[in-house]
Amino acid sequence: MKTLRDPKLLDSAIENLEELQSKFSHNKPLIFLDFDGTLAPIVENHEDAGMDEETKKIVNELSNNYAIAVVSGRGLSDVRDKVGLADIYYAGSHGFEIAGPNNFEKDNEEAEKMLPVFDEIEQKLQQELNDIEGVRFERKKFTLAIHYRQVTQEKISAFHNIIENTIANYPKLHKGDGKKVVEIKPNIDWHKGKAVNFLRKELSDQENPFSIYLGDDTTDEDAFREMENGIGILVGEHGNDSYADYRLESITQVKQFLKALL
Numbered sequence: 148m149k150t151l152r153d154p155k156l157l158d159s160a161i162e163n164l165e166e167l168q169s170k171f172s173h174n175k176p177l178i179f180l181d182f183d184g185t186l187a188p189i190v191e192n193h194e195d196a197g198m199d200e201e202t203k204k205i206v207n208e209l210s211n212n213y214a215i216a217v218v219s220g221r222g223l224s225d226v227r228d229k230v231g232l233a234d235i236y237y238a239g240s241h242g243f244e245i246a247g248p249n250n251f252e253k254d255n256e257e258a259e260k261m262l263p264v265f266d267e268i269e270q271k272l273q274q275e276l277n278d279i280e281g282v283r284f285e286r287k288k289f290t291l292a293i294h295y296r297q298v299t300q301e302k303i304s305a306f307h308n309i310i311e312n313t314i315a316n317y318p319k320l321h322k323g324d325g326k327k328v329v330e331i332k333p334n335i336d337w338h339k340g341k342a343v344n345f346l347r348k349e350l351s352d353q354e355n356p357f358s359i360y361l362g363d364d365t366t367d368e369d370a371f372r373e374m375e376n377g378i379g380i381l382v383g384e385h386g387n388d389s390y391a392d393y394r395l396e397s398i399t400q401v402k403q404f405l406k407a408l409l
C-alpha cells in the first residue's frame with residue numbers, strides 16, 4: 148500500500164541508484180514513461196513539445212533492452228508521432244486508448260459511447276470561452292484539454308467558473324487538472340494507473356512483474372498509487388503530496404537515470 152508523502156522527503160533516484168537497482172537485480176523491470184514533463188520539457192504551446200535527440204536515443208536503446216510503454220494524457224496518435232518508436236506500447240488520452248506492436252489496439256469501450264458528448268461539450272465550451280484570450284483547445288479521442296497557460300491572471304477564475312458551470316450539466320463527464328490545463332474526461336473508473344496495470348499483463352508473462360513508472364504530473368499519481376509491485380519516480384513537482392517512492396529533479400536527471408539502466 149503506497150502512502151502520500153511530501154515530495155521533498157522522497158529519496159533521489161539518482162543518489163540512491165544502487166539501492167533502487169537492487170530491488171530488481173534478478174527481475175528485469177517493465178518501464179513506463181510519461182511524456183510531457185518527463186521525456187519532453189514543458190513549453191508554452193502544446194504542439195511544440197518534443198524530445199531532444201539525446202532523449203530519443205536513450206528511449207530507443209532502452210526499448211531494445213526492456214519492455215517499455217509511454218503513458219500520456221496526449222492523444223494516442225499524437226504521442227506516438229512525437230516519440231516515433233514503432234515497436235513499443237503507448238497509452239494515450241490518459242489511458243483510454245492503448246496500442247502496441249503487431250497492431251495491438253484497445254480503446255475503452257464505455258468511453259467510445261461518449262464521443263458525441265465530447266463533440267457537444269467541445270463546441271459549447273469553445274463558444275463560452277471565446278471571449279477569454281489565450282485559451283487553447285486540444286481534442287484527444289477520449290479527452291478534451293483546455294489549456295490556460297497563455298490566459299492572463301485576472302481571467303483565470305472566470306475561465307474555471309465557465310468550465311465548472313458547463314460541466315455541471317454533463318454527468319457523464321468529469322474534470323481533472325494538470326499543469327495549466329483542465330482536462331475533461333469520461334466519468335468512468337479508468338485512469339493511467341488502471342491502464343498501467345492492464346499493460347503490465349500485456350508486456351509480461353509473469354503474474355506480477357516488477358515495474359518502474361516515471362511521471363511529473365497529478366495524473367501520474369494514479370499510476371504511482373496503483374503500482375502493485377514496483378517503483379514510482381516523481382519528476383520535478385506538481386504542487387501536491389505524492390505516492391511516488393523516489394524523485395528526480397529534472398528531465399536531465401531522467402536521462403541520467405534511464406542511461407544508468409542501459
Ligand SMILES: O=P(O)(O)OC[C@H]1O[C@H](O[C@H]2O[C@H](CO)[C@@H](O)[C@H](O)[C@H]2O)[C@H](O)[C@@H](O)[C@@H]1O
Pocket residue numbers: 181182183184185188189190191192193194196218219220221222285292294296325326327328330364366
Ligand atoms: O501525461 P502527459 O504525457 O504528461 O501529458 C499531460 C498533458 O501534457 C500536455 O500539456 C502539458 O504540456 C504542454 C507542452 O509542454 C504545456 O504547454 C501544457 O501547459 C501542459 O499542461 C498535453 O498538451 C496534454 O494533452 C496532456 O494531457
